[in-house]
């Protein structure tokens with residue numbers, strides 16, 4: 001696992017966009033694993049700028065998002081479907097049919113999850129998976145647990161995640177369940193890039209980098225990946 005420490009979130013966005021741009025140029029029909037939340041927003045803004053400049057194109061790209069809330073309409077302002085369209089897809093030349101976001105309202109969540117994993121396999125697997133990290137060390141919505149999860153599945157969110165993400169919801173309407181790629185689905189990606197900024201991530205980053213590999217700190221599994229890069233700022237690196 002490679003760790004790169006930066007002065008600011010802007011520097012991280014440039015470095016992360018460089019990694020994605022290199023792939024987009026060398027393999028225009030690549031498969032991207034994407035994340036939502038605050039961490040990737042500046043990277044998406046930088047990728048939009050480069051796409052508008054003609055440096056990169058998403059016209060042949062397929063994307064798979066890590067996760068989606070359950071029981072939230074797809075067009076809700078807090079759905080990850082809406083987030084991805086507002087923060088990236090509406091501003092680049094991607095084809096809507098190449099965008100894959102889990103349906104958190106599927107009547108049969110197990111079937112939805114299985115079909116999602118199959119679609120990733122059929123697309124040839126994910127070339128780069130982008131990740132953020134929860135303050136509890138979660139990746140995707142793989143919460144601290146007794147064992148590492150396998151493929152995509154429906155998960156009950158922990159109190160810590162509900163507390164962190166509730167700030168985006170008007171009242172107590174934050175969903176309690178989500179569909180998420182499993183740890184094994186994430187680990188199958190050829191390359192993984194994790195972004196962490198701010199002091200609130202310092203404990204999780206310390207446990208990920210300096211601690212043992214344990215499902216109690218889901219991100220620690222990245223130490224077992226042959227090509228995982230952590231892009232973190234000085235505040236997130238403060239306890240290292």
Ligand code: F6R
Nearest residue numbers: 035036037038039132133134140
């Ligand atoms: C988002 C996701 C989550 C976030 C994590 C960090 O798709 O899977 O694991 O990456 O909760 O969120 P932010 O970036 O908002 O701090």
